[in-house]
Amino acid sequence: MSSYKRLILVRHGETVSNRDRLMTGRIDTPLTAKGRKQARRAASRIACDFGKVDRIYASPLTRTMETARPLSRKTGVRPVREPLLIETNFGAWEGKKKEELSLDEGWNTYTADPFHYTFPEGESPQDVRSRALSFLSELRSSDGWESAVVFSHYTPVAFIVLEILGMADGARAPFRIDNGSLTVIALDEKSGYIVTLNSVCA
Numbered sequence: 001m002s003s004y005k006r007l008i009l010v011r012h013g014e015t016v017s018n019r020d021r022l023m024t025g026r027i028d029t030p031l032t033a034k035g036r037k038q039a040r041r042a043a044s045r046i047a048c049d050f051g052k053v054d055r056i057y058a059s060p061l062t063r064t065m066e067t068a069r070p071l072s073r074k075t076g077v078r079p080v081r082e083p084l085l086i087e088t089n090f091g092a093w094e095g096k097k098k099e100e101l102s103l104d105e106g107w108n109t110y111t112a113d114p115f116h117y118t119f120p121e122g123e124s125p126q127d128v129r130s131r132a133l134s135f136l137s138e139l140r141s142s143d144g145w146e147s148a149v150v151f152s153h154y155t156p157v158a159f160i161v162l163e164i165l166g167m168a169d170g171a172r173a174p175f176r177i178d179n180g181s182l183t184v185i186a187l188d189e190k191s192g193y194i195v196t197l198n199s200v201c202a
Contacts, residue, residue: 004186006147006195007139008046009157012059012067013038014179022097025090025122025153028062035063038180041201043070045182046149053077054145057135059085059152067180068151079151084135087153091122113171125155132156133163140189157183164192 013035017024031039046053053075058068060081068079093101101107110117118124132155139148150157158173164185167174176198177183184196 004188004192005145006050007185007187007192008050008147008149009160009183009185010042010046010067010149010151011154011157011177011179011181012061012063012151013042015063017095018179020097022095023090023093023101025088025094026061026086027094030062031066035067035179038201039067040070042067042180042182043074045201046071047074050147050184053147053149055148056080057082057085057139057148057150059083059087059156061086061153064151064153068149071149082135082150084131084138085150085152085156086128086131088119088125088128088155089122090119092120093122115171115173125159128155129159129168132159133168136160136163140187160185161194161197164194 013031015024015029015031015035017027017029019032053071056068056072056077056079058064058079058081060083065079072079106120115125154177157177159168161183162168162170162173178198178200181198181200182196183198185192186195
């Protein structure tokens with residue numbers, strides 16, 4: 001990657017809330033057995049394909065810290081709890097099924113422009129965008145690393161990818177970010193490019 005640094009974004013493994021298709025932002029749910037397997041596979045893939053890891057960052061929620069644990073054990077690098085990587089606060093929509101929410105008066109507004117909707121008693125994904133891009137800016141300007149791994153959630157990962165693609169103001173993401181997936185970015189202080197997007201570890 002020449003002068004570029006490597007940034008690996010990992011979405012946390014499957015949780016019960018993911019499995020049951022619930023709106024899950026700040027609800028602190030642990031991984032399922034499948035999610036723990038995804039975490040182990042992601043760690044093995046990173047260690048095998050990319051070698052040395054200088055830094056590990058993780059959202060402070062249980063599901064991301066739990067996903068980071070196997071890689072931390074393999075590398076000996078302790079995860080840094082990073083609040084800027086936390087998922088959206090869905091407010092009154094937390095823990096509800098999408099089928100139930102489809103009856104809410106705000107559902108059509110949300111589905112028309114999901115990244116600019118403010119959730120009742122919660123926040124807007126634009127707040128997540130601001131946090132995620134602040135993290136990216138701080139990481140870009142910091143020294144002492146060549147390869148960093150970030151364990152986070154759908155929305156922060158999506159906004160970092162959109163930023164690299166020059167699409168950060170879009171209404172939605174034209175790609176998937178699956179549980180346990182790896183997205184690899186080549187990064188320097190001013191630019192970057194996507195090496196791998198949403199690679200699910202088999």
